[in-house]
Amino acid sequence: MTEIAYTDALLVVDVQNDFCMGGSLAVPDADLVIRPINSMLLAFSHLVFSRDWHPADHCSFSDTPEYRDGSWPSHCVQYSPGAEFPHDLRVPVDALIVDKGTLLDKEAYSIFEDTGLADILRKRGILRVFVAGLALDYCVKATALDAVREGFSVVLVEDATLAVVPEQSDAVLNELHSTGVISVRSDSIS
Numbered sequence: 001m002t003e004i005a006y007t008d009a010l011l012v013v014d015v016q017n018d019f020c021m022g023g024s025l026a027v028p029d030a031d032l033v034i035r036p037i038n039s040m041l042l043a044f045s046h047l048v049f050s051r052d053w054h055p056a057d058h059c060s061f062s063d064t065p066e067y068r069d070g071s072w073p074s075h076c077v078q079y080s081p082g083a084e085f086p087h088d089l090r091v092p093v094d095a096l097i098v099d100k101g102t103l104l105d106k107e108a109y110s111i112f113e114d115t116g117l118a119d120i121l122r123k124r125g126i127l128r129v130f131v132a133g134l135a136l137d138y139c140v141k142a143t144a145l146d147a148v149r150e151g152f153s154v155v156l157v158e159d160a161t162l163a164v165v166p167e168q169s170d171a172v173l174n175e176l177h178s179t180g181v182i183s184v185r186s187d188s189i190s
């Protein structure tokens with residue numbers, strides 16, 4: 001079992017309608033992450049939910065997206081229904097909401113990028129972060145790597161994240177583990 005301390009935070013990355021079933025940039029089986037995420041919320045005193053939060057003509061959008069080169073279909077446009085949290089995801093009122101990718105001409109996969117999050121977490125005394133959400137091979141990976149760089153201990157909740165390109169999952173997990181990230185399952189958290 002993994003016991004949660006007051007110095008732990010849960011980072012829920014980009015669980016938004018456009019990345020879920022029926023969304024414009026759906027991650028295969030994305031809705032499966034919602035239940036394990038909901039199940040962990042009560043264990044943590046510090047909760048962070050990020051949103052991909054793009055202007056309508058964001059630089060990553062393409063009418064002919066190629067995905068792997070970083071061009072994507074339009075997704076998570078600020079204030080649009082696709083950018084909202086799915087209604088069955090529980091977002092406690094005291095959770096910190098972090099918006100990223102808000103600048104027209106700049107992509108941001110990590111939720112630490114231009115958000116000030118590392119300092120916010122340090123001021124709260126956070127030493128270890130648990131990372132979950134979408135998608136494992138892009139924003140979750142970038143967030144976990146940045147968290148390592150920022151000096152946090154990093155735990156990936158393996159059953160609470162999925163890749164947009166599932167074939168990339170194993171390589172991503174290997175890369176993360178090589179930097180010291182460890183994996184746990186949501187049902188081992190108490």
Ligand SMILES: [Zn+2]
Nearest residue numbers: 052060076101
């Ligand atoms: Zn995006």
